[in-house]
Amino acid sequence: MFQLSISRTLLVIYAAIAVISFVAVGLVAGWVKERSMNTLAAAESRRNAELVFQNLYSVMRKGWTKDEITELVARMNAAVPDMRVAVYRSRQVAEAFGDVEADRIARDSDPVIARAMASGGEELVLMGDTLRYVYPVVVGADCIECHAGTRVGSVNGVIDIRFPVDRLKVPLEFTLSTVTYAFSAVIFLLFVLVLLKVRLLIARPIIDLAHHIEGIMHSGDLGSRVGNKPFHWLHEVRSLAHNFNRLMGELETSRNALIEQSVTDPLTGLANRRRFADVLGHEFERARRHGHELALIMVDLDGFKPVNDKYGHAVGDAVLKRVAEIIAGHVRVTDLAVRAGGDEFVVLAPETTAEGARALAEKLAEAIRNARIEAEGATVSVGASIGVACFPVDGVEPGDLFATADAAMYADKRARKAAAG
Structure with a gap:
């Protein structure tokens, strides 16, 4: 068309x-x-x-x-x-x-x-x-x-x-022609001036807005806003720019919320596997490039299934939320706490030595075991088995750290069962 x-x-x-x-x-x-x-x-x-x-x-x-x-x-x-x-x-x-x-x-x-x-x-x-x-x-x-x-x-x-x-x-023709040509020239100049003014005051802001939208479509930058330019003195133009900026703000907020939802566990608020995979690759590259150490801590809850089966999913969800709060409260801002799925959690701790990772693991295990969780009229508690692996001591690839930490976690679980039994 x-x-x-x-x-x-x-x-x-x-x-x-x-x-x-x-x-x-x-x-x-x-x-x-x-x-x-x-x-x-x-x-x-x-x-x-x-x-x-x-x-x-x-x-x-x-x-x-x-x-x-x-x-x-x-x-x-x-x-x-x-x-x-x-x-x-x-x-x-x-x-x-x-x-x-x-x-x-x-x-x-x-x-x-x-x-x-x-x-x-x-x-x-x-x-x-x-x-x-x-x-x-x-x-x-x-x-x-x-x-x-x-x-x-x-x-x-x-x-x-x-x-x-x-x-x-x-x-007579000479006089009238002179007057007519002069009048026509004045009209033409007035039309040109009015056209330029209308284009400056009305068309240009709309054209700028169209170019701004096109730029956002190419860049995907929803944080970009229409500036308050000097020729935006018309009420309608200012209102158009203001409403566009409001719309972009709402879109940006919605997009950020969707991104956050896509990388956040909805129950506990911790990072999910998708976010963990993105951050893990980035931190491994950074550790290799700068020679930093990197610690991986895996946490598996002990006694969670009996609690969930006995008291129901509402109590089980309350336990998972409380454990997530404990983990989030013990890690640093630079660390990443993740719910890997079910009753398993992971902590990725950049620039952390093996000693520091083991100390954090012990604090987490003790805090989880000492927690008394009240929900639905019941007071319950769970334990935690924890495995630790560090780069580059325990492996130079993510898979190596996972295997080492998983093996250590299950060894800890067997030791705890043996001690209890």
Whole structure:
């Protein structure tokens, strides 16, 4: 299954948002451009129309003829080659001063001029690369003097101005493009900064935690913890790290408990055979490497079976626990006390001489024989047969020490039976 990392996911999300934002900016810029161009075109055309009208008005007040007015319009067109100005009179002016064929055709065939004359409103029309502005000349109070029979508010004619859109489009596009590019650059920088911040504050702690977990999987070190780094200031991130550390602590505790259970006798709390085998190999290597002595003491309880058979397993377990306590109380921290199984115990004593091992064995035997154990309403006691073997005197291999200590233990058991019998 295809999966993205959190950094790539954030990058994809922010890229999608950036694309949508840039498209939105482009659409808004286009809309602003169109509206601005229409507004500027209307203002520019209205200004030009007002200038044309004022020139015509000044001419008409002097009593110039229609041909002289036509010549004035022609001079204006020649002065500004990329702009075309035309003047069309309305029907009421034509009836009063005479009609012109061009005016009649325009009134009858041009719907833009017809609308402007009928409504008295401006007309702004985009025709390809040309912008057309039709400005109605509305009768004012000062026009009644020359145009008798007309009424204020009626239309005497229109001024038709046409000029290329590029006159407005080029400077407007430059301005809007500059603003759009600058705005897009600012948005892009903001997106990059936000992405870096989000990655630092949210993605990076999660990535660090993932790497930390991966490291634990490879090393098996459950004691490793997530550190309190400076960018872990978000509550959720700190909570995630804290809960992870708690979980790792519980796992470590559980693992240590399982390890302890796997190497500990559940009844007595002493080491079991598995732990004994691991430590025995290590201590033998250490004794060989440094030339130290190593003692092995084997303990077998005398009279345990009759006690167990007579009083039951509860009393028998109490005896084993008490003997374990006695052994654990007599050995050193560096020694290892082991329940080998049943009523047999072993003590591994590193760096201990034969004399020291025999002295410890005698103390153990005496302490066990003198112990009075109360359990289930009964008071019982047991004896102990003990065998001692030392490295390297009695052997240089673990098997040699076991054989020597086992033989000595059974010899001690036979001697005790003979003495008692």
